[in-house]
Amino acid sequence: MIDPAALPALHASHGGIWLREGSRTMGVAKGQAIARTAETPTLLLNAPLTGQRLGYPDLNGLDLLELWAFVHPARFLVPTPKGLAEALDLPQPAQEGDIPALLQMAARALLDRLDSPEWKEREGGWTAAQALHRLRWPWSPLVAPRISRPAEAERWLFSKLPEWEEAAPRPAPRTVAMEEEAVLARLDSLTGPSAEPRPGQRAYAAAAMEAFRPRSHRDQPNMLLAEAGTGIGKTLGYLAPASLWAAQAQGTVWISTYTKALQRQLDRESLRLFPDPATAARRVVVRKGRENYLCLLNLEDALQGGFAGRAAILAQLVARWAAFSKDGDMVGGDLPGWLAILFRRNGSTALTDRRGECIYAGCPHYRKCFIERSARASAEADIVIANHALVMINAARGRETGQRPQRIVFDEGHHLFDAADSTFSVALSGQEAIELRRWVMGPEGGSRGRRRGLAARLSDLASYDEEGGEAIRTAVEAARALPADDWLKRIVAGEPFGPLEELLATVRGTVFARAADSGEADAGYGLETELAEPDGPLVEAAQEAAIALDALLKPLVRLSKRLEAVLEDAPDWLDGAARARIEGAIGSLGWRRDLISAWLALLARIGGPADPDFVDWMTVDRVEGREYDIGLHRHWLDPTRPLAEAVLQPAQGVIVTSATLKGGGDWSNAEARSGVTHLPHSAERFEAASPFDYPDRAEVLIVTDIKRGDIAAMSGAYARLIEASGGGTLGLFTAIRRLRAVHARIADRLARAGLPLYAQHVDPMDTGTLVDIFRDDPRASLLGTDALRDGVDVPGHSLRLVVMEGVPWSKPTVLHAARRLAGGGSAYDDRLIRARLAQAFGRLIRRAEDKGSFVILSAAMPSRLLSAFPPGTPIRRLTLDEAIIAVSAKMQARDMQDAGLGDRTTLGHQGSEPGMR
Structure with a gap:
C-alpha cells in the first residue's frame, strides 16, 4: 500500500x-x-x-x-x-x-x-x-x-433507507386554555435548575402564551408582536408555551425562520424539549422547500451513467452521505456545505428537484423519498421548523391543506416583509418561461437526463381518458410558443422565434433605449426601467404573447378537471400509488395555472391603466456586462396585504418576534411590515430590552476622514482596524465590487501578520462554511454583504469588531422608488436604514461577556439614524487614527478581563467617552 x-x-x-x-x-x-x-x-x-x-x-x-x-x-x-x-x-x-x-x-x-x-x-x-x-x-x-x-x-442506500408509512389524518387540535404557572414551569424545565433567573424571558413566555389561547375573533388570529432584545432568551421563551400547547392540544406549532442558521439552532434546541434524539426526531421536524432535498430518482439516474467525469464522483460521495443523512437536506443540512464547491457545483443542483418534475407515486423510490417523509412526519410532529417562504407558499397555493399552519411563530420577524415580497411577486422572464416549456414538453432534440414532460408523467391517463389525452397534446403544442434553448442568443442576434421571444426582444430594446438616455447602458450592470408609457411595438408584442399563454392555460385547466374526474371515477388501475401521483399532478398543474394567470394579468397591464396596488417594471439582468436573463416583473406595493389574507387571517394564533422588530423606530413600523395593518383588529404588543450592558460592553465609532468612493483609503482603514483588533472582524459591504477590491488589496498584508481573511463572492465556499471557519478561528476575519449582516450568530471572542463601509442606503430601484413615495419619502428610507444598522450592530454582542466595537466608515452618517443603536451605547465621531486607538484599547481591555485582571486601567485614556467607566 x-x-x-x-x-x-x-x-x-x-x-x-x-x-x-x-x-x-x-x-x-x-x-x-x-x-x-x-x-x-x-x-x-x-x-x-x-x-x-x-x-x-x-x-x-x-x-x-x-x-x-x-x-x-x-x-x-x-x-x-x-x-x-x-x-x-x-x-x-x-x-x-x-x-x-x-x-x-x-x-x-x-x-x-x-x-x-x-x-x-x-x-x-x-x-x-x-x-x-x-x-x-x-x-x-x-x-x-x-x-x-x-x-x-x-x-446499500436504496435498500437501506427506511420507508415512511401512511397514517390516518390527524384529528383537529383540542381546544385548551393554558395556565401561566404551567407555562413558566415548562420554561424552568427547559432552562434547567442551574440557569440564572431571566425576568425578561419569563415575561416573554407569559406574553407568548396569549397566541395559544382559543381565538377571540372570527376574522383574525390571536396575534402578538414581540420585540425581545438580544440576550432575553426568546427562543425558549416561545418554545415553552408552544411545546406545552402542542402536548395538551395534540396539535402542531410551526416555527418559521428566515435564515438557515436559525433553523439549525432551533433543531439543536429541540433536544431540550426531548432529550432522547430518537424522540426529538419524531416530535420536531425541519421542513424546507423541495429544492433543498436530495431527489433519489435523480441520484439513481446519476449513479447509472447520467453523470460523467467529476460530476459522477460527486454523485457517489452524495450517495455515501445519503445513506447516513438525518433527513436528506442538501442545503443547510448535514451534507457538508463545502462538498459541492469541491466539484465546482458540477451536478449538485441536478440532484435535487429544482424543476418541479416530481412524479410522486410513479417514482420507484416514492416510499423512501426524503421530501415525502418530511411532509408526513410534520403532520404528526409537535414542532415544525420551517422558513417564511415555505409557510407562505403552502398557504398561497393551497397544498397540504390538512397541514395548513394554524399556530405560527415567525422568528426573525423583521424579515417578514421581504419574504412576502419575494413569495407574492411575479416574474415573466426568459429563464422562467423556458422552465415552464421543459415542464410541459420534456426533453427536446439531443437533451439528456431524467426530464419528463406531461405526456410521460401522465401516460396512463392519456391512454385511459381520451379527453385528458387530447388536453395533454394540446398543451404540448401550445408550449412550443415559449422560449426554447438558446433563446437569449437569438434575441441578442435580433432573431427571436415565437411570440414570447418577440416580447422579450422588445423588452430588451426598450430597456436599452431608456438606459441610453440615463447613461447606464455601458456600466455593465443590470438594467431596469418602469413599465410605463409603453410604445406600440411593446403593446403589440404583449398582446401576441398573451394570446399564446392563454392557448396554453386552457388545456391545462381542462387537464386539471379531467384528473379530478378520474379521482372521482376511480377506474380499476387507480390504486393508492396512482391516486397519490394524480393528486400530485393536480397540485403541480395548479401551481402552473396560477403562474400563467399571473403572467396574463401582468401583460394585460401593458398599454392599459396602472394598478395602484402593484409596481411593474422591465429588466435586462447582467453580470459584468454579460446578459443572462430578460423579463417583466410585478410586485405588490405592500406585500403584507396578501400575507395577511393568505397566511395570517386563516391562522388561529400568530407570534411575530425579533430582536429588532421595530427596526429602531416605533410600533407603527412593526405593524406595517408584519401585515397587522391589514387585519380588522390590532395585535398585542410585548417589548423587553436586552439585558446586556451596552454602555460598558460596546461602542459605536463613526470614522469621519475616509472619503466616500476612495477604495485605497477604505482598504487601508479595513486593514488597520483588523490589525488593531487582532482579527475577529466582520466587514460588511453594500456592493460586491467594493468588497472584492478591498479584499484584493489587504488579504496578503493581513496574512503576513498571521490574520487570515475570508470573503463572500471571492473565496470558493458557501456562506455557511465561511461562517463556520470564521467562528472556529479567533484570528480570522470575514468580509460579506447583506447575508452576513442578518444571518451570523458568532458569540465570543471570534467576533469582536464589526466594520461597515458606510451607511447602508437602499439601492435606487424602480420598486424602492415606488415604495419610498408611498411610505413617506425620506422617513421610509430612514426606517429601513435604522433596521439594517440595528441588525448589523446585533452581530457584535451575542452574550453577556462579549465586548467589542462597531465602526462605520462614513463622514456623512446622519445623527437621526443613531437611534438604531441600543440606548446608552457610546457613540463617537472621530478620525481613523483615533478609531484605531479606541479599538486597540477595547481589545486590550477584553484580553485583561479574560485574564481576570479587570478593564479599568486600560480605559483611562478614554475618559472623555460618554458612558464608559
Whole structure:
C-alpha cells in the first residue's frame, strides 16, 4: 500500500506557498507548485481554494476533504487545517509551514480508519469504493485496497433507507386554555435548575402564551408582536408555551425562520424539549422547500451513467452521505456545505428537484423519498421548523391543506416583509418561461437526463381518458410558443422565434433605449426601467404573447378537471400509488395555472391603466456586462396585504418576534411590515430590552476622514482596524465590487501578520462554511454583504469588531422608488436604514461577556439614524487614527478581563467617552 507520508503535500495561502516532499518542507513559487501538482498526486486541503491562491482554478490533487466525505459522510468538519487537526485529534500546526506535514498525518489517520473495526460508516464503503475506482477517483489507489470485500452483499442506500408509512389524518387540535404557572414551569424545565433567573424571558413566555389561547375573533388570529432584545432568551421563551400547547392540544406549532442558521439552532434546541434524539426526531421536524432535498430518482439516474467525469464522483460521495443523512437536506443540512464547491457545483443542483418534475407515486423510490417523509412526519410532529417562504407558499397555493399552519411563530420577524415580497411577486422572464416549456414538453432534440414532460408523467391517463389525452397534446403544442434553448442568443442576434421571444426582444430594446438616455447602458450592470408609457411595438408584442399563454392555460385547466374526474371515477388501475401521483399532478398543474394567470394579468397591464396596488417594471439582468436573463416583473406595493389574507387571517394564533422588530423606530413600523395593518383588529404588543450592558460592553465609532468612493483609503482603514483588533472582524459591504477590491488589496498584508481573511463572492465556499471557519478561528476575519449582516450568530471572542463601509442606503430601484413615495419619502428610507444598522450592530454582542466595537466608515452618517443603536451605547465621531486607538484599547481591555485582571486601567485614556467607566 502507498504510504501517505511518501506523497508530496501542498499548502497555499495569502501568506505564502509551502511544499513538503519526504521529510523536507520548503517555500516555493506559484509556478513550481502548479507544476508539481501536475506531475505527481499531491495532498491538498480544499483544492478550489488552494487553486485560487495559486491563480490556477483548475488545480487537482488528492483533496483531503473528498477523503473525509468518503470516510465520514454526514459528519461535520470545519474545512481548515485547524478544523482537520481537531477532528482527527492531531497536533495543531504552530505556523503555516507546518501545515503540509499535518496534511500527511491527516491522510494517514483517515486511511487507517478504513482498517479499523471502529469505523462506524463502513456499511456501503466497499461498494462505493469500487464504483469510485471505476470512475478513476484520485483517492481510489489508496482507498480501495484498504477495504476488504464483505462476506455478504452490502445493504446499500436504496435498500437501506427506511420507508415512511401512511397514517390516518390527524384529528383537529383540542381546544385548551393554558395556565401561566404551567407555562413558566415548562420554561424552568427547559432552562434547567442551574440557569440564572431571566425576568425578561419569563415575561416573554407569559406574553407568548396569549397566541395559544382559543381565538377571540372570527376574522383574525390571536396575534402578538414581540420585540425581545438580544440576550432575553426568546427562543425558549416561545418554545415553552408552544411545546406545552402542542402536548395538551395534540396539535402542531410551526416555527418559521428566515435564515438557515436559525433553523439549525432551533433543531439543536429541540433536544431540550426531548432529550432522547430518537424522540426529538419524531416530535420536531425541519421542513424546507423541495429544492433543498436530495431527489433519489435523480441520484439513481446519476449513479447509472447520467453523470460523467467529476460530476459522477460527486454523485457517489452524495450517495455515501445519503445513506447516513438525518433527513436528506442538501442545503443547510448535514451534507457538508463545502462538498459541492469541491466539484465546482458540477451536478449538485441536478440532484435535487429544482424543476418541479416530481412524479410522486410513479417514482420507484416514492416510499423512501426524503421530501415525502418530511411532509408526513410534520403532520404528526409537535414542532415544525420551517422558513417564511415555505409557510407562505403552502398557504398561497393551497397544498397540504390538512397541514395548513394554524399556530405560527415567525422568528426573525423583521424579515417578514421581504419574504412576502419575494413569495407574492411575479416574474415573466426568459429563464422562467423556458422552465415552464421543459415542464410541459420534456426533453427536446439531443437533451439528456431524467426530464419528463406531461405526456410521460401522465401516460396512463392519456391512454385511459381520451379527453385528458387530447388536453395533454394540446398543451404540448401550445408550449412550443415559449422560449426554447438558446433563446437569449437569438434575441441578442435580433432573431427571436415565437411570440414570447418577440416580447422579450422588445423588452430588451426598450430597456436599452431608456438606459441610453440615463447613461447606464455601458456600466455593465443590470438594467431596469418602469413599465410605463409603453410604445406600440411593446403593446403589440404583449398582446401576441398573451394570446399564446392563454392557448396554453386552457388545456391545462381542462387537464386539471379531467384528473379530478378520474379521482372521482376511480377506474380499476387507480390504486393508492396512482391516486397519490394524480393528486400530485393536480397540485403541480395548479401551481402552473396560477403562474400563467399571473403572467396574463401582468401583460394585460401593458398599454392599459396602472394598478395602484402593484409596481411593474422591465429588466435586462447582467453580470459584468454579460446578459443572462430578460423579463417583466410585478410586485405588490405592500406585500403584507396578501400575507395577511393568505397566511395570517386563516391562522388561529400568530407570534411575530425579533430582536429588532421595530427596526429602531416605533410600533407603527412593526405593524406595517408584519401585515397587522391589514387585519380588522390590532395585535398585542410585548417589548423587553436586552439585558446586556451596552454602555460598558460596546461602542459605536463613526470614522469621519475616509472619503466616500476612495477604495485605497477604505482598504487601508479595513486593514488597520483588523490589525488593531487582532482579527475577529466582520466587514460588511453594500456592493460586491467594493468588497472584492478591498479584499484584493489587504488579504496578503493581513496574512503576513498571521490574520487570515475570508470573503463572500471571492473565496470558493458557501456562506455557511465561511461562517463556520470564521467562528472556529479567533484570528480570522470575514468580509460579506447583506447575508452576513442578518444571518451570523458568532458569540465570543471570534467576533469582536464589526466594520461597515458606510451607511447602508437602499439601492435606487424602480420598486424602492415606488415604495419610498408611498411610505413617506425620506422617513421610509430612514426606517429601513435604522433596521439594517440595528441588525448589523446585533452581530457584535451575542452574550453577556462579549465586548467589542462597531465602526462605520462614513463622514456623512446622519445623527437621526443613531437611534438604531441600543440606548446608552457610546457613540463617537472621530478620525481613523483615533478609531484605531479606541479599538486597540477595547481589545486590550477584553484580553485583561479574560485574564481576570479587570478593564479599568486600560480605559483611562478614554475618559472623555460618554458612558464608559
